[in-house]
Amino acid sequence: MTPQYARAFDDLYQGASNYRMWGRLGWREIRRRYRRTFLGPFWSSFNVAVMVFSMGFLWAALFNQPVGDYMPYLAGGIITWTFLSACMSEGATVFTSSAGLITTIRLPQSLLIMTMVWRNMIVFFHNLLIFLVVMLFWRVPVTSNTILFLPGIVLIALNGVWMATILGLVSSRFRDIPQLLTGLITIAMFLTPVMWSRDILKGHEAIAYTVDYNPFFHLMEVVRAPLLGKAPSMLSWAVVILMIPLGAAVAMYFSSRFRQRVAYWL
Amino acid sequence: MANITLENVVIDFPIYGTQMSFRSELFHRATGGLIRRDNASKRVTIRALDNLNFEIKEGDRLALIGHNGAGKSTLLKLLAGVYEPTGGKVESRGRISPLFNLSPGWESEDTGYENIVNCGLFLGMTPEEIKRKTPEIAEVCGLGSYLDIPVRTYSAGMTVRLAFSIATTIEPEILLLDEGLSAGDASFAAVAEARINRLLSRTRILIMASHSTGLLKRWCNRAILLDRGRIVMTGSVDEVSEFYERRPKETVGAPAEVVAA
Numbered sequence: 001m002t003p004q005y006a007r008a009f010d011d012l013y014q015g016a017s018n019y020r021m022w023g024r025l026g027w028r029e030i031r032r033r034y035r036r037t038f039l040g041p042f043w044s045s046f047n048v049a050v051m052v053f054s055m056g057f058l059w060a061a062l063f064n065q066p067v068g069d070y071m072p073y074l075a076g077g078i079i080t081w082t083f084l085s086a087c088m089s090e091g092a093t094v095f096t097s098s099a100g101l102i103t104t105i106r107l108p109q110s111l112l113i114m115t116m117v118w119r120n121m122i123v124f125f126h127n128l129l130i131f132l133v134v135m136l137f138w139r140v141p142v143t144s145n146t147i148l149f150l151p152g153i154v155l156i157a158l159n160g161v162w163m164a165t166i167l168g169l170v171s172s173r174f175r176d177i178p179q180l181l182t183g184l185i186t187i188a189m190f191l192t193p194v195m196w197s198r199d200i201l202k203g204h205e206a207i208a209y210t211v212d213y214n215p216f217f218h219l220m221e222v223v224r225a226p227l228l229g230k231a232p233s234m235l236s237w238a239v240v241i242l243m244i245p246l247g248a249a250v251a252m253y254f255s256s257r258f259r260q261r262v263a264y265w266l
Numbered sequence: 267m268a269n270i271t272l273e274n275v276v277i278d279f280p281i282y283g284t285q286m287s288f289r290s291e292l293f294h295r296a297t298g299g300l301i302r303r304d305n306a307s308k309r310v311t312i313r314a315l316d317n318l319n320f321e322i323k324e325g326d327r328l329a330l331i332g333h334n335g336a337g338k339s340t341l342l343k344l345l346a347g348v349y350e351p352t353g354g355k356v357e358s359r360g361r362i363s364p365l366f367n368l369s370p371g372w373e374s375e376d377t378g379y380e381n382i383v384n385c386g387l388f389l390g391m392t393p394e395e396i397k398r399k400t401p402e403i404a405e406v407c408g409l410g411s412y413l414d415i416p417v418r419t420y421s422a423g424m425t426v427r428l429a430f431s432i433a434t435t436i437e438p439e440i441l442l443l444d445e446g447l448s449a450g451d452a453s454f455a456a457v458a459e460a461r462i463n464r465l466l467s468r469t470r471i472l473i474m475a476s477h478s479t480g481l482l483k484r485w486c487n488r489a490i491l492l493d494r495g496r497i498v499m500t501g502s503v504d505e506v507s508e509f510y511e512r513r514p515k516e517t518v519g520a521p522a523e524v525v526a527a
Contacts, residue, residue: 035375104367106347260350
C-alpha cells in the first residue's frame with residue numbers, strides 16, 4: 001500500500017472512529033440551526049409536510065392513483081430523497097463550508113463527512129414523523145418488513161459517505177460543481193421514481209425497464225419499500241450493497257490523490 | 267520524546283481564479299522577473315517555503331522571525347499538519363497543538379458552557395477531559411453565571427477571557443503559536459501571565475511566530491530567521507533578532523518567489 005493510500009485510510013479511520021465527536025457535532029448543528037425557533041428541527045419536517053400534503057392530492061389525481069396508496073408512497077419517497085440528495089448537495093460543500101477549521105487545525109476530513117451525513121440522518125428521523133402521520137391516517141400496515149427501513153437508511157448513509165467524499169474533494173478545487181449539482185439533483189429527482197411509481201408506466205415497458213438501471217431507484221427502494229410494509233427486491237439490496245465497496249474504492253482513490261491538496265485549494 | 271525533523275521541505279501554493287495572462291503579467295512586474303512559467307501545465311504557484319532543513323528537539327523554544335510573507339505562518343501550519351509539504355518530508359513525534367485560533371468551533375448562539383465543549387473538542391480534548399476541566403476554566407475566566415447565557419451577549423473582553431481560559435487548558439507536547447496569546451484587558455493580565463507560564467511549563471516543544479521581539483526573548487531559546495520562504499539564519503533569539511532589525515527595510519513585504527510547477 002502506498003503511503004498516500006495509507007494516509008487516506010488513516011484519515012478515514014481517525015474520523016469515522018471518533019463517533020463521539022461527529023455524533024455531538026451533528027446534533028449541535030441541528031440545535032444551532034433552529035435555535036430561537038418555535039418548531040425547532042421540525043421546521044424542515046414542516047416544510048416537507050406542506051409539500052407532501054399540498055402536492056399529494058393533486059398528483060394522485062394526475063397519476064390516477066387512489067390517494068390512500070399515493071400519499072404514503074409520496075411521503076416515504078420525499079423523506080428518503082431528502083436524505084439522499086442532502087448527502088450529495090451538502091457533500092459538495094462539506095469542505096468549503098469548513099474552510100476556517102480546515103486551514104487552522106488538523107482535522108480528519110472524514111470527520112466532517114460523518115458529521116454531515118449524521119446530521120442529515122437526524123433530520124430524516126425528524127421527517128419520519130410526517131410518514132407516521134400519513135401511516136396512521138391512511139392505515140399503512142406495519143409488517144415484519146417495516147423494520148427493514150433501518151438497515152436501509154444505514155445503507156444509504158454509507159453510500160452517502162463515499163459520494164460526499166468524492167463530491168467534496170472535487171468541489172473544493174472546482175467551484176462550479178456545487179452549482180451544477182443543484183440542477184442535476186433536481187433532474188435526478190424527476191427521473192427517479194420519487195413522486196411517480198414504476199406502476200404508472202404500464203404500457204411503457206421500455207421506460208419502466210430503464211428504472212432498474214437507475215442506482216437512485218434502488219437507494220430509494222431499500223427505505224421506502226419497508227416503510228410501506230413491503231420487502232425491497234433482492235436486486236435493490238444487491239445494487240445498494242455492492243455500490244458501497246465500489247464507491248468506496250473510487251472515494252479512496254480520490255482521497256489518496258487530493259486529500260492533502262484541499263487545504264491549499266480553500 | 268517529542269521532536270520534529272524537516273527535510274528539504276517545499277510548499278508551493280497554487281494560484282487559481284485569475285486570468286492567466288493577467289496573473290503572469292502581475293507577477294512578472296511584482297517579482298522583477300522571478301516568475302518561471304511552465305507552459306505545458308499552465309499552473310502558476312507561489313513558493314511559500316523553499317527547501318527547509320532543520321530539527322527541533324525536546325526542550326526547544328523556537329522563535330520564527332521574519333517579515334510579513336516570509337513564510338512563518340505557512341511553516342506553522344505545515345507543522346500543525348494543515349498543509350502537507352509539496353516536496354520533502356516532515357517527521358514528528360508528540361501531540362501537536364496549534365493555537366492559531368483560540369476558539370475553533372466557537373458558536374455565538376451557544377452558552378459559555380456549551381462553547382467550552384465546542385472549543386474543547388476542536389482543540390483536541392476528549393469529552394471526559396472537557397468535563398474534568400470545566401470547573402477550572404470557569405474559575406479562571408471568572409465569568410460566573412454568565413457562562414449559562416449565550417456568548418453573543420458577552421463583551422469583547424469577556425469573550426477573550428473565556429476563549430483564552432479554554433485554550434490554555436490544553437495539554438500540548440508540541441505547542442504552536444502565531445503571534446502569542448492575547449488575553450484581553452489589563453485586569454486579566456496577571457491571571458493570564460500565570461496561565462501562560464503554566465501552559466509553557468508543561469509544553470515540551472514551543473514554536474512561535476511573532477513580530478514582538480520582547481515576547482520572543484522572554485519565551486524562546488532558539489530562533490530561525492525566514493525570508494521569502496528560506497532560512498536565512500539560525501541562532502539564539504538575541505543574535506537573530508539583532509541581525510533581523512539591522513537588515514535593510516526594502517525587503518519588507520516582498521513577495522515570495524513565484525514559480526510554475
